[in-house]
Amino acid sequence: MHELLVSLEVAGILAALLLAFLVAVVLRRRRLTARLGTFDCSVRQARGTRRRWTLGVARYELDRLDWYRTFSLSPRPSCTYARRALAVTLFRDAEGQELLAVQPGAIVVECRYEGTEIELAMTSDAYTGFASWLESAPPGQNVNVA
Known part of the structure; x- marks a missing residue:
């Protein structure tokens, strides 16, 4: 059971990092295209x-x-x-x-x-x-x- 929780935590952290990357890419694009x-x-x-x-x-x-x-x-x-x-x-x-x-x-x-x-x-x-x-x-x- 403990191994499953660790796997879910790692998956959650990876999903959060991916989401943060996508948000950063979108914000960068908006800043570039604002000019x-x-x-x-x-x-x-x-x-x-x-x-x-x-x-x-x-x-x-x-x-x-x-x-x-x-x-x-x-x-x-x-x-x-x-x-x-x-x-x-x-x-x-x-x-x-x-x-x-x-x-x-x-x-x-x-x-x-x-x-x-x-x-x-x-x-x-x-x-x-x-x-x-x-x-x-x-x-x-x-x-x-x-």
Whole structure:
């Protein structure tokens, strides 16, 4: 009987920790999206042979795009893309397995960043804002938008 109580206590503690983690993730997301210039954005980078979409939130800064993972507690961005080094090569509708991995109605924006291929999945409204942000770069920055 004592072993059963210990098992239930451990299960209860694990459930409480999971709940605390989920609450912290939700509060972090709310804090990130409270600022202007944020949008839902999934990222897939060309690293290795396994390329997976990762859900997140992107935020425009003056000269860079900061991207934060959804399921993280870190206050720092997971990736930062400098506007001057980011070039859109193609945008298209999500297709096949991508439809299951990104938010509904997303378009995939294929980009080159410092010689590496990355893909961003966002809504068409978010893409309009993203393209405008890229095009509004100060003079002298080489910005390419498809």
